[in-house]
Amino acid sequence: MEIYGLKTCDTCRKAIKALPEARFVDVRAEGVPDDVMAAARARFGDALVNTRSTTWRGLSETERAGTPEALLAAHPTLMKRPLIVAGTEMHLGWTKDVQAALGV
Template sequence: MKLYGLKTCDTCRKALKSLPDADFKDVRTEGVPADIMAQAYAQFPDKLLNTRSTNWRGLSEEDRAKPPLELLAEHPSLMKRPLIEAEGQLHLGWTKDVQAALGVT
């Protein structure tokens, strides 16, 4: 299981605490493999880009108009977090549904 997120993100910390065996990947330093990002975008097209973040609000209109995958490659902290890869499945966020799907109680 791999957990893609930010080490400074509270939600990622909560997820990692509940999933101690997960291999944590900091998206700022290690990034997300292009194939995983493409799969995540195909699965979560409207949710992968966090448009409510302060990072999003700090972008110019020109940057906001870029294709989402290009924008996420340039600004990985814009990704909704965490992105969890487990047994060939992708999960986005740390909601009750995601926790249930991963067997976290």
């Protein structure tokens, strides 16, 4: 199991604490592998881009008009967090539904 997120994100810290066996990947330092990002994009669509983040608010209208793939490649902190990959399953966020699906 892998958790993709930011080490400074409180929500990611909660997920890491609840899933100690998972490997944490800091998207700012290591990025998200292309195959994982493509699968996440196919699964979650535009929900993968966090339009409530301070990074998003700092972007110009021209930058916001870019494709989600280009936005996430240029600004990894725009990804909604955490992205949890457990085998063939993917979960986005740390909601009660995600926690229940992971047995936490």
